[in-house]
Amino acid sequence: MSEAVTALGGASSAGPVAQVEERTIQGMVTLRGTLSELAPAVEAVTGCAMSGTRGIEHAGDAAVGWMSPDELLLLVPYAQTGEIVAALEEKLAGVHHLAVDVSDARASFRLEGPGAREVLARLCPVDLSPAAFGPGDLRRTRLAQVPAAFWIDEAGAFTLVCFRSVARYAFDCLAEAASGEAVGFLA
Structure with a gap:
């Protein structure tokens, strides 16, 4: 039997507002x-x-x-x-x-940092203000052009799940959105 591996081999990217990393197999x-x-x-x-x-x-x-x-x-x-x-x-x-x-059939990512909400807000049609989305909430929506689901933990880090077939695209979208400057609207 072959050993299970993640879709992107543990890819990670650190931007000025947030960090994104592929999570281990789940x-x-x-x-x-x-x-x-x-x-x-x-x-x-x-x-x-x-x-x-x-x-x-x-x-x-x-x-x-x-x-x-x-x-x-x-x-x-x-x-x-x-x-x-x-x-x-x-x-x-x-x-x-x-x-x-x-x-x-799935890939998952962790998104954390002071601008994590903002990164997702740049990609998803979801109200991510702290009053509308907090720990215990889950959204199933679109991340740019692909289906995804995400939730936030008590520390403010997001976990995002998408199809494995679009893992590279999802990661690249998250990394690009995290590379922009902070707007500060959702801080």
Whole structure:
């Protein structure tokens, strides 16, 4: 069996307003179905409470993000992804659902620094003011021309997930946006 690698080999870029770096491999499971029916299994398997609309909940090394009215993104340790999918299948027997390991189809990045909000605001049609977007919020939107989802932690760093096939484009967009001067509007 081959060893899993990130899409860009750990690429990183430091600009004057923010730094962007590719995150290490991450276990990701797309789970679709009626969210109220999925909730007990999700909590049992991940330890995370269900997130609300456009939210993300964390518990230890797992997280559950709301992606749409019938879709969740589960973040788990990469090495445990297969076990997580199997446990979900067992707990959801008889419940209409779809649980798929999408770990190798996704790339993820970390964006941090005093201008991180501004960098994303340059690329995404989302209100990123602190009053409108804070820890526990998740947005599924477009980053320039590609679909992406992102959230922010308590320290102000963003995690962004996109398709692996557009990882280079997403990274280059983030790095270019971080290379500009600060406007200071979202500070």
